[in-house]
Amino acid sequence: MMTRSISRIRVTVLGVATTLALLIGMPMIMQVQGAVTQTPASDEPLLVRGEEIFNNVCIACHQPDGKGIEGVYLPLAGNPAVTLDDPTYFVTVILNGRGGMPRFDTTYSDEEIAAIATFIRQNWENDAPAVPVALVTEVRASFDVDDAPTPEGQVPSGASRPVDGEATPDATPGG
Amino acid sequence: MSNHRTSTQAQQAGPGVLTRRRFLQMVGATAGGGAAMTAMGAWGQIPTGAQTTPPKLDGNGNGAKVIILGAGPGGCPAAWELIQLGYDVTVIEARDRLGGHSFTVRGGSTSFEYGKGEQVCDWDDENMWYDAGPSRIPFFHRGFIHYCQEFNIPLIDHKNLDLNGWVYAENLNGPLNGTRMRLGDLQTDMGGHTAELLAKAVNQADLDLPMTAEDRDLLTDYLIHWGILSASDLTYGPSDHRGYRSLPGTLSDGEFSTPNTLEDLLPFASSIMNFAGGYLAATAQADWHTTMVKPKGGVSQLYENGFKKALGNRVKLSCEVTEIRQSEEGVRIVYLDKATGQTEEITGDYCMCNIPLSVLIKIRGDFSGGFRTAMQSVPYFMALRAGLGFKRRFWEEDDWIYGGQSFTNIGELGIVGYPDEAYGAAKGTMLGMYAFGTNAAHVSSLSYADRVELALTHGSKIHPQMREEFMSGFSVAWHLEPYSLGAWPSYTERTRQEFLPQLQEPDGRIYLVGEHLSYGNGWIEAAIQASWMQVEKLHARVMQA
Numbered sequence: 086m087m088t089r090s091i092s093r094i095r096v097t098v099l100g101v102a103t104t105l106a107l108l109i110g111m112p113m114i115m116q117v118q119g120a121v122t123q124t125p126a127s128d129e130p131l132l133v134r135g136e137e138i139f140n141n142v143c144i145a146c147h148q149p150d151g152k153g154i155e156g157v158y159l160p161l162a163g164n165p166a167v168t169l170d171d172p173t174y175f176v177t178v179i180l181n182g183r184g185g186m187p188r189f190d191t192t193y194s195d196e197e198i199a200a201i202a203t204f205i206r207q208n209w210e211n212d213a214p215a216v217p218v219a220l221v222t223e224v225r226a227s228f229d230v231d232d233a234p235t236p237e238g239q240v241p242s243g244a245s246r247p248v249d250g251e252a253t254p255d256a257t258p259g260g
Numbered sequence: 261m262s263n264h265r266t267s268t269q270a271q272q273a274g275p276g277v278l279t280r281r282r283f284l285q286m287v288g289a290t291a292g293g294g295a296a297m298t299a300m301g302a303w304g305q306i307p308t309g310a311q312t313t314p315p316k317l318d319g320n321g322n323g324a325k326v327i328i329l330g331a332g333p334g335g336c337p338a339a340w341e342l343i344q345l346g347y348d349v350t351v352i353e354a355r356d357r358l359g360g361h362s363f364t365v366r367g368g369s370t371s372f373e374y375g376k377g378e379q380v381c382d383w384d385d386e387n388m389w390y391d392a393g394p395s396r397i398p399f400f401h402r403g404f405i406h407y408c409q410e411f412n413i414p415l416i417d418h419k420n421l422d423l424n425g426w427v428y429a430e431n432l433n434g435p436l437n438g439t440r441m442r443l444g445d446l447q448t449d450m451g452g453h454t455a456e457l458l459a460k461a462v463n464q465a466d467l468d469l470p471m472t473a474e475d476r477d478l479l480t481d482y483l484i485h486w487g488i489l490s491a492s493d494l495t496y497g498p499s500d501h502r503g504y505r506s507l508p509g510t511l512s513d514g515e516f517s518t519p520n521t522l523e524d525l526l527p528f529a530s531s532i533m534n535f536a537g538g539y540l541a542a543t544a545q546a547d548w549h550t551t552m553v554k555p556k557g558g559v560s561q562l563y564e565n566g567f568k569k570a571l572g573n574r575v576k577l578s579c580e581v582t583e584i585r586q587s588e589e590g591v592r593i594v595y596l597d598k599a600t601g602q603t604e605e606i607t608g609d610y611c612m613c614n615i616p617l618s619v620l621i622k623i624r625g626d627f628s629g630g631f632r633t634a635m636q637s638v639p640y641f642m643a644l645r646a647g648l649g650f651k652r653r654f655w656e657e658d659d660w661i662y663g664g665q666s667f668t669n670i671g672e673l674g675i676v677g678y679p680d681e682a683y684g685a686a687k688g689t690m691l692g693m694y695a696f697g698t699n700a701a702h703v704s705s706l707s708y709a710d711r712v713e714l715a716l717t718h719g720s721k722i723h724p725q726m727r728e729e730f731m732s733g734f735s736v737a738w739h740l741e742p743y744s745l746g747a748w749p750s751y752t753e754r755t756r757q758e759f760l761p762q763l764q765e766p767d768g769r770i771y772l773v774g775e776h777l778s779y780g781n782g783w784i785e786a787a788i789q790a791s792w793m794q795v796e797k798l799h800a801r802v803m804q805a
Contacts, residue, residue: 142698145642145705146374146739154374156622157745181755182639185618185745188752192698228754 135204151209162209172216176224195221312402315796319803320346327593329581330614332360333787334773336567338612341795352595354580354743358568361393361744364558365647365734373740379708381734383649387682388689390647391559392736394784396552403788411566418552419680422664426722429531429669436528440722450529452496453522455487459494535669584625586769611770618745631767634759640746644700646715646735648692654725666722671699673718692719704737711735748782
């Protein structure tokens with residue numbers, strides 16, 4: 086499904102990531118979910134991971150050709166909202182969901198979100214710069230830190246226990 | 261909530277001071293006793309926050325015309341209550357059945373998903389069915405139970421828990437990797453080992469715990485009975501609580517089964533808890549306290565039998581809403597009659613809309629900007645349920661499982677559920693797969709046939725005889741289903757605070773109904789409660805006018 090050579094991507098990603106990291110004032114070494122992550126010297130793993138997630142998850146609605154279902158699931162291929170120079174909006178939608186699209190902020194790490202976004206921005210006829218992990222970190226941080234999903238009836242993550250001083254709602258399966 | 265009260269008291273002692281009270285609270289929390297006490301506090305009285313019967317309203321709607329969009333769990337009760345208040349009600353429903361996401365699949369049932377096409381269920385036995393949507397009703401969901409009583413829909417037990425159900429975990433360390441274990445054995449063993457550890461700890465005099473001797477005795481006594489410990493040395497071992505290796509009978513007094521060691525159990529139990537902790541403690545969470553109920557024959561009975569008869573020809577089935585218009589004078593709904601292929605229009609004074617937000621935002625409509633923003637800001641969760649039909653009820657005949665569930669740490673499989681009625685019948689249907697989130701997305705990307713194949717591959721790890729007995733399967737991925745486009749909304753605290761209040765208010769002459777208007781997303785009861793709230797608001801407005 087990848088339409089570009091890895092070496093070309095690597096150069097593009099590295100250059101853009103560096104530029105963006107500098108622009109938004111992030112250090113080149115970033116702390117992401119407890120792991121020290123080097124701004125990519127090679128984005129092969131990022132793209133491989135992005136493609137893997139796309140083929141496992143996103144593909145269900147957005148289809149293998151990235152064209153979605155007309156009038157129902159938005160296309161990713163050739164969608165200008167996906168390939169904007171500034172990917173903040175795109176990253177926000179992946180993190181928070183929108184218009185019936187699920188949220189993925191609690192499912193994926195910043196690196197994984199960056200991987201998905203980068204893969205989508207560079208697959209099919211799309212040709213946009215990679216999304217640096219730092220940008221995802223920043224977008225995520227712009228929402229409330231404690232903004233965890235509420236009980237929702239029915240999600241079977243392990244039982245979440247009320248913590249002292251707050252009524253943490255359970256993520257419960259049900260129905 | 262009672263845990264608020266507890267934590268406040270604990271905090272009053274100040275941080276860092278380990279008072280006796282605080283110590284006991286900590287012990288209670290870690291031993292799981294805290295949950296039990298919270299629960300008792302909650303059920304000691306009827307909880308507030310939900311209505312138990314429809315609002316009793318004065319006055320008559322005098323034929324004011326209300327168009328209801330969607331005959332789901334929100335639209336049906338709204339229609340029924342408004343009819344009784346004297347309104348002229350028409351319900352437009354896109355599917356060819358009532359109930360919406362409440363969908364009992366049986367022979368002849370059909371469904372459609374984007375990218376997959378139509379699916380027809382070919383089960384050939386009255387005992388073969390499963391609920392592809394909600395399937396179990398907590399005893400405190402009084403609205404649902406109210407309507408079942410009103411329409412004479414018989415309720416049966418939903419047996420959420422059978423201790424004979426299996427627990428299976430893989431990809432872990434230790435000898436229990438890739439093995440199955442009875443749920444009852446796991447629960448008894450973990451409870452027993454935990455009780456033993458705790459009992460021994462609190463009885464170590466040199467620990468100098470801030471407990472009185474009486475506290476220790478009371479707690480120890482409780483732990484002995486709770487964990488089935490030996491009173492003499494506080495150890496956990498075989499007993500008639502864990503059960504038998506050979507049953508008492510004509511030949512002998514029987515032989516108790518042998519507990520697993522804590523060391524062997526820990527990776528297994530931890531993995532299951534991490535994946536499905538709430539399920540494993542299947543009766544320890546308020547939503548699943550026994551007794552749970554369901555209509556005999558599946559949740560659809562309330563809709564296909566109850567509301568269908570009550571609402572009669574006021575429901576237009578197979579009519580898909582394409583435009584929702586409103587003005588100062590009233591509402592105008594444009595819809596496609598799928599049977600005739602004709603576009604039709606209907607006008608009314610008000611509209612009550614039970615269409616999920618994920619679908620509603622794709623329909624042209626006269627909504628204010630703020631209302632539209634709110635609708636668009638609510639993401640939906642993904643879920644998939646597959647039913648597997650079998651020519652023999654091997655789970656009953658071979659494994660002695662009657663109802664309840666089996667649990668795994670296989671994300672794609674989720675949980676497996678067994679039918680609660682027709683025990684001993686020839687054929688039956690199992691809930692063969694209940695996948696959530698990204699797992700549901702992945703499974704849903706497969707063809708109908710491949711989903712079932714995957715359910716069989718994973719399910720055979722628990723039930724090796726599965727393939728031998730298999731007839732055919734059916735699956736519904738709610739995020740691919742045109743009139744649901746998602747399982748239920750996933751608000752966060754922030755988005756709920758920001759958008760829910762607006763969605764609960766009418767936008768002009770349009771009122772939303774549905775579970776997305778509440779905090780109990782995904783539950784039928786939430787939709788019923790929302791309908792009652794909106795009916796009350798609309799009726800007050802009409803009475804004032």
